[in-house]
Amino acid sequence: MSPHYPRLFLLILPAAIVFTAFFIIPMTRLIFIGGTGENGWTAYHAIFTNSRYLYSMIATLILSFSVTIISVIISTIVGLFLVRNQFYGRDILISMLTFPLAFPGVVIGFLVILSAGRQGLIGYISKALTGDKWVFAYSIAGLFMGYVYFSIPRVILTVMAAGEKLEPSLEEAAKSLGASPWQVVKDIIIPALKPGLIASSAICFATSMGAFGTAFTLATNIDVLPMTIYTEFTLNANIAGAASLSIVLGLVTWLALYIARSLSGTSVAPAG
Amino acid sequence: MNPTATSIKLTNCAKTFADGTQALKPLNLTVKAGETIVLLGPSGCGKTTLLRIIAGLEATDQGGEIYFNQQNMTSIAIEKRNIGMVFQSYALFPNMSVAQNIVYGLKIRKLKPQAIKQRLDEMLEMMQIEALAHRRIDQLSGGQRQRVALARAIAVRPNLLLLDEPLTALDASLRDRLRSEISELLQKLGITSIYVTHDQSEAMALADRIVVMDEGRIVQIGSPYDIYHRPKNEFVANFVGNVNQHPHVFNTDYLTLFRPEDAEIVEPSKGEFEAKIMSVLFLGDKSRLTLDCGFKKPIYVDTTLRQDFKTGMTISIYVEPERLIRLKTTDNSSAAVKES
Ligand SMILES: Nc1ncnc2c1ncn2[C@@H]1O[C@H](COP(=O)(O)OP(=O)(O)OP(=O)(O)O)[C@@H](O)[C@H]1O
Ligand SMILES: [Mg+2]
Numbered sequence: 001m002s003p004h005y006p007r008l009f010l011l012i013l014p015a016a017i018v019f020t021a022f023f024i025i026p027m028t029r030l031i032f033i034g035g036t037g038e039n040g041w042t043a044y045h046a047i048f049t050n051s052r053y054l055y056s057m058i059a060t061l062i063l064s065f066s067v068t069i070i071s072v073i074i075s076t077i078v079g080l081f082l083v084r085n086q087f088y089g090r091d092i093l094i095s096m097l098t099f100p101l102a103f104p105g106v107v108i109g110f111l112v113i114l115s116a117g118r119q120g121l122i123g124y125i126s127k128a129l130t131g132d133k134w135v136f137a138y139s140i141a142g143l144f145m146g147y148v149y150f151s152i153p154r155v156i157l158t159v160m161a162a163g164e165k166l167e168p169s170l171e172e173a174a175k176s177l178g179a180s181p182w183q184v185v186k187d188i189i190i191p192a193l194k195p196g197l198i199a200s201s202a203i204c205f206a207t208s209m210g211a212f213g214t215a216f217t218l219a220t221n222i223d224v225l226p227m228t229i230y231t232e233f234t235l236n237a238n239i240a241g242a243a244s245l246s247i248v249l250g251l252v253t254w255l256a257l258y259i260a261r262s263l264s265g266t267s268v269a270p271a272g
Numbered sequence: 273m274n275p276t277a278t279s280i281k282l283t284n285c286a287k288t289f290a291d292g293t294q295a296l297k298p299l300n301l302t303v304k305a306g307e308t309i310v311l312l313g314p315s316g317c318g319k320t321t322l323l324r325i326i327a328g329l330e331a332t333d334q335g336g337e338i339y340f341n342q343q344n345m346t347s348i349a350i351e352k353r354n355i356g357m358v359f360q361s362y363a364l365f366p367n368m369s370v371a372q373n374i375v376y377g378l379k380i381r382k383l384k385p386q387a388i389k390q391r392l393d394e395m396l397e398m399m400q401i402e403a404l405a406h407r408r409i410d411q412l413s414g415g416q417r418q419r420v421a422l423a424r425a426i427a428v429r430p431n432l433l434l435l436d437e438p439l440t441a442l443d444a445s446l447r448d449r450l451r452s453e454i455s456e457l458l459q460k461l462g463i464t465s466i467y468v469t470h471d472q473s474e475a476m477a478l479a480d481r482i483v484v485m486d487e488g489r490i491v492q493i494g495s496p497y498d499i500y501h502r503p504k505n506e507f508v509a510n511f512v513g514n515v516n517q518h519p520h521v522f523n524t525d526y527l528t529l530f531r532p533e534d535a536e537i538v539e540p541s542k543g544e545f546e547a548k549i550m551s552v553l554f555l556g557d558k559s560r561l562t563l564d565c566g567f568k569k570p571i572y573v574d575t576t577l578r579q580d581f582k583t584g585m586t587i588s589i590y591v592e593p594e595r596l597i598r599l600k601t602t603d604n605s606s607a608a609v610k611e612s
Contacts (some may be wrong), residue, residue: 167363173364175349187365
């Protein structure tokens with residue numbers, strides 16, 4: 001056995017270097033910086049005691065959660081449709097759907113302003129139809145729209161990859177046993193897509209929790225947590241506060257993903 | 273026979289796929305209640321397509337009609353046809369246990385829990401898979417999966433059981449065992465069944481009637497005995513076994529064929545023709561001789577004689593006249609049968 005150890009060590013080395021240099025060292029520093037402010041380690045408490053922080057945290061969680069749900073629902077339907085149907089222009093449509101993947105948050109924010117801003121298309125149409133000008137680019141609704149916009153392509157790609165691997169004979173077997181189209185979706189398709197859906201929900205949720213560019217561009221009335229961190233860091237020069245909020249943001253996101261993963265683990269276990 | 277067994281009638285059913293492939297030419301087929309029909313033919317001849325049309329997984333082209341017990345089912349969706357289907361790939365639901373797979377159709381039919389439990393136990397016992405009830409699908413062997421797939425299909429008491437090459441994915445010895453089990457099961461249940469295979473011995477063993485198909489057409493329908501001994505044309509004769517062309521009886525209107533086991537090795541004075549042994553394949557219960565009789569194709573002869581045949585020997589062959597298969601040589605193109 002022992003002759004294998006040097007080789008194993010060599011193989012682990014790059015991973016260990018990356019992990020130490022980019023994760024352990026900065027994280028540890030960040031944790032300590034969080035505790036060096038005038039309030040010391042109680043800075044980590046502030047997320048619960050400071051109402052602005054708490055409010056920001058809750059708003060971010062609700063936003064990310066609803067963005068995830070809506071994106072997954074829309075993308076599953078669209079993704080399955082694209083896998084199942086051949087039509088003229090399908091390939092171009094698919095590549096266009098993945099277009100927003102390349103956009104930074106600023107561009108997404110700009111697009112939201114273009115459609116739902118004061119001079120936006122939605123306002124223009126709603127004015128013509130109802131007499132009211134709908135402007136929601138600078139509220140949480142605008143943020144929601146932007147986040148859904150950049151989440152959808154990611155989820156669609158995952159759904160399509162999983163959908164292409166769906167075995168058609170499973171659905172045919174279910175139908176032959178009398179299952180209605182809806183029962184086929186519920187009993188066969190969703191369970192088969194589930195691992196992919198959970199993975200992409202996790203990514204979608206984490207991206208929404210940490211997204212900054214869009215929030216920055218829209219300068220919404222409600223601050224999401226990354227905006228709060230930015231404000232603390234640059235405007236208030238509260239470096240310890242920013243660091244502690246960052247750690248908490250990371251922890252909460254990690255916890256949410258962990259719960260999602262373990263939930264999916266139990267529900268796919270064999271049933272009696 | 274099962275009193276609820278259903279008869280099937282197809283009239284003028286054809287299938288042209290979206291890409292223009294004509295997988296089936298217009299055909300008619302009648303299946304009696306309780307009968308086991310085997311669709312037999314080479315790869316790509318349209319067996320699966322025909323089965324899928326009967327199941328309702330594909331629509332027949334305009335003009336085709338499908339009847340179950342005189343009831344027109346042409347536009348009825350598969351989920352309303354009350355059929356049982358067994359797929360080559362098993363198609364068991366990976367997110368459900370063996371038991372959940374078997375009762376899936378019963379749950380859809382909203383049977384009472386007690387009735388479901390009872391039917392489940394009955395199926396597990398019938399297929400001898402009691403011990404597997406709580407296993408996951410990926411914990412089963414190929415043969416076990418096939419049993420579960422069968423149990424799931426017959427648990428719903430279907431009007432019609434459709435099986436598409438259910439044994440192809442299994443190894444030879446398991447295939448033989450399951451083949452006789454399926455044969456017994458179909459006898460016992462008396463469900464009308466349609467079984468697809470490209471294996472002639474499977475077809476012989478299972479069928480009440482065999483439907484031989486080629487290039488989207490039905491070439492011949494008949495009992496296994498008829499198909500084997502009275503093939504309609506050279507294609508059928510070749511597909512269900514080996515045939516030799518008789519070297520001496522030759523006529524431009526007729527093709528005269530015989531099967532290897534119908535040739536007798538006789539004394540020179542009684543022989544119809546002489547041939548040289550090119551090779552000997554000893555199979556234990558019989559020997560297969562490859563003969564050269566100056567004809568372009570070799571002739572195959574099976575013999576159970578206890579004689580040590582050697583390559584290079586010359587032997588005399590006789591075939592009894594009633595064992596000869598005579599086919600009209602011009603018959604091939606008009607071979608497609610019309611059944612009313
Ligand atoms: N969805 C489809 N679109 C186009 N052509 C198809 C489709 N399905 C089958 N075909 C074609 O129709 C013909 C008949 O196919 P089918 O699957 O019925 O053959 P089969 O007799 O079951 O063959 P095998 O023994 O290989 O399973 C083939 O030429 C096949 O390529
Ligand atoms: Mg087939």
